[in-house]
Amino acid sequence: MFATVPVRSHEQLTRDVWRLTVETPAAGGPGQFYLVRAWGNDPLLSRPLSIHDVGPGTVSFLYQVRGKGTELLTQLAPGDTLTVTGPLGNGFCTEGLHKNIAIVTGGIGVAPALYLVRSLPGCRVTVVAGFRHDVYGLSEFRLLGTDVLVATEDGCEGAKGLCTDIFNPAAFDAVLTCGPTPMMARVARMCGEAGVPCQASLEAHMACGVGACLVCACATLSGNKRVCADGPVFDSTEVIWHA
Amino acid sequence: MLETKLCGVTLKNPVIAASGTFGFGAEYGDFFGVGRLGGICTKGLTLLPRQGNTGLRVWETAAGMMNSVGLQNPGIPTFLERELPRMRTLGTAIIANVGGGDPEEYVEGVRLVSRAEGVDIVELNISCPNVREGGMAFGIKCDVAASVVAAVRRVCSKPLMVKLSPNAEDITAMAIACERAGADAVSLVNTFKALAIDIGARKPIFDNMTAGLSGPCIKPIALRMVWEVARAVHIPVVGIGGITTWQDALEFIMAGATAVQVGTATFVQPTAMQGIVDGLERYCTTEHLTSLSTVCNILGRET
Numbered sequence: 001m002f003a004t005v006p007v008r009s010h011e012q013l014t015r016d017v018w019r020l021t022v023e024t025p026a027a028g029g030p031g032q033f034y035l036v037r038a039w040g041n042d043p044l045l046s047r048p049l050s051i052h053d054v055g056p057g058t059v060s061f062l063y064q065v066r067g068k069g070t071e072l073l074t075q076l077a078p079g080d081t082l083t084v085t086g087p088l089g090n091g092f093c094t095e096g097l098h099k100n101i102a103i104v105t106g107g108i109g110v111a112p113a114l115y116l117v118r119s120l121p122g123c124r125v126t127v128v129a130g131f132r133h134d135v136y137g138l139s140e141f142r143l144l145g146t147d148v149l150v151a152t153e154d155g156c157e158g159a160k161g162l163c164t165d166i167f168n169p170a171a172f173d174a175v176l177t178c179g180p181t182p183m184m185a186r187v188a189r190m191c192g193e194a195g196v197p198c199q200a201s202l203e204a205h206m207a208c209g210v211g212a213c214l215v216c217a218c219a220t221l222s223g224n225k226r227v228c229a230d231g232p233v234f235d236s237t238e239v240i241w242h243a
Numbered sequence: 244m245l246e247t248k249l250c251g252v253t254l255k256n257p258v259i260a261a262s263g264t265f266g267f268g269a270e271y272g273d274f275f276g277v278g279r280l281g282g283i284c285t286k287g288l289t290l291l292p293r294q295g296n297t298g299l300r301v302w303e304t305a306a307g308m309m310n311s312v313g314l315q316n317p318g319i320p321t322f323l324e325r326e327l328p329r330m331r332t333l334g335t336a337i338i339a340n341v342g343g344g345d346p347e348e349y350v351e352g353v354r355l356v357s358r359a360e361g362v363d364i365v366e367l368n369i370s371c372p373n374v375r376e377g378g379m380a381f382g383i384k385c386d387v388a389a390s391v392v393a394a395v396r397r398v399c400s401k402p403l404m405v406k407l408s409p410n411a412e413d414i415t416a417m418a419i420a421c422e423r424a425g426a427d428a429v430s431l432v433n434t435f436k437a438l439a440i441d442i443g444a445r446k447p448i449f450d451n452m453t454a455g456l457s458g459p460c461i462k463p464i465a466l467r468m469v470w471e472v473a474r475a476v477h478i479p480v481v482g483i484g485g486i487t488t489w490q491d492a493l494e495f496i497m498a499g500a501t502a503v504q505v506g507t508a509t510f511v512q513p514t515a516m517q518g519i520v521d522g523l524e525r526y527c528t529t530e531h532l533t534s535l536s537t538v539c540n541i542l543g544r545e546t
Contacts, residue, residue: 001273002274002512002513037511041306041487042305043303044303044304044306044308044458044507044510045301045303045308045510045511046511085274205299205300205302207301207310207510208264208266208270208509208513209510210270210271210513211270212264212271212286212509213263213266213310213312214263214286214295214300214315215312216300217295217315224315229270
């Protein structure tokens with residue numbers, strides 16, 4: 001779907017993290033994403049944002065201000081419109097997941113976790129979330145009864161350190177992860193050593209978002225894959241992490 | 244009204260998806276009826292499969308973008324087997340874009356592709372700036388380009404369109420050289436060789452150092468090149484370079500282009516080409532034109 005849709009709500013959660021909810025008939029699965037833009041031709045490309053949550057007739061995004069595009073997004077007020085393309089890509093595979101599931105996130109990689117938790121109703125889910133300093137995007141989990149473990153690099157909340165310091169893969173039947181590539185590479189390695197299946201949601205600079213332009217290639221055991229169309233979620237053992 | 248003849252092939256309209264920006268067509272089927280297009284240029288194909296370049300492959304610039312894909316493609320035999328049959332169901336002209344690492348690969352690739360049923364035109368890519376040992380190396384000097392075009396011409400059983408690089412030493416001389424070597428049409432321009440630097444890391448953004456610049460920022464230069472070439476050759480010219488709106492497309496047609504290709508604009512808006520076709524139709528109606536040829540090449544041959 002490619003459509004111009006109105007903003008339902010928009011709130012600033014921390015210094016640089018916002019939650020944007022738009023009215024759209026399309027939804028999508030956890031780990032899928034939309035290309036969004038709220039400007040003309042500058043910046044040229046749309047911004048890929050993963051689905052944070054889905055409501056009746058709405059989709060919300062949790063995003064961090066990184067550059068010109070996300071800075072422009074912060075100016076949107078309820079009733080303003082933006083252009084969305086999606087839902088795109090292959091999200092997390094929730095079929096066959098049961099018992100104890102860990103969702104390990106780093107920074108804004110926490111964005112897809114909420115919808116993911118809602119999509120795992122029969123599972124006992126633990127969210128292991130790491131942040132540099134500000135903590136965000138976790139309040140709903142407490143309402144949902146999801147276990148939450150927090151690590152911050154400056155120790156301002158939860159354990160001082162990285163999310164991988166407080167995460168033991170052996171305690172889980174499957175692991176789902178989203179965050180900076182070095183963090184996900186560590187999670188993938190830990191899961192590999194523990195023999196626990198792991199799905200990782202990769203991030204990449206994108207242009208088309210639909211698999212046509214090949215600028216978001218990632219190296220896998222079966223050759224280059226398109227993060228936008230073959231992913232963004234991959235089996236972590238398929239990804240060649242050092243590349 | 245918009246029906247366009249290009250090297251003997253009838254296109255529904257003069258709006259063609261540019262190579263490398265539209266995959267093999269089906270990727271955009273969820274967004275609009277791609278059968279409305281005049282044609283689709285395939286992702287750049289080579290005889291042998293290629294994995295493309297390592298590192299970052301895209302970088303945004305003011306009113307443009309740089310790419311360094313490096314001709315990643317499944318190879319021509321796999322294209323013919325898996326992608327072409329699907330493309331043939333899309334209901335639009337199929338233009339197979341062929342690149343190569345050496346003259347032999349070009350010749351063998353074109354021979355295979357041009358024999359395939361369903362391929363309407365072969366677009367010879369001598370202008371990709373992102374592969375070190377090939378591509379653009381053939382598109383800088385006229386004599387090198389002419390020898391490849393002549394060699395390919397002998398084995399090409401379909402109309403042959405040569406895609407020119409704006410990085411050529413002299414693009415007008417290049418177009419004339421390709422025409423003399425047997426090209427049935429020229430398309431221009433491919434991306435501009437460009438550079439971006441990560442000042443924090445004190446390194447180039449791209450592993451390959453340079454990359455190809457496209458988008459609205461190149462349009463006025465591309466338009467000038469199309470105008471210069473259209474005055475100098477007697478074969479059709481297909482205009483490419485930053486076309487985003489129907490007005491842009493019309494500028495290229497007025498400068499002498501028989502048809503246009505649209506690339507980067509599709510990334511801004513997946514339905515951009517549909518909008519361009521609609522806009523050109525409305526223009527013809529408003530201006531009471533039965534054909535766009537009335538306004539093609541209207542600047543005259545004098546400077």
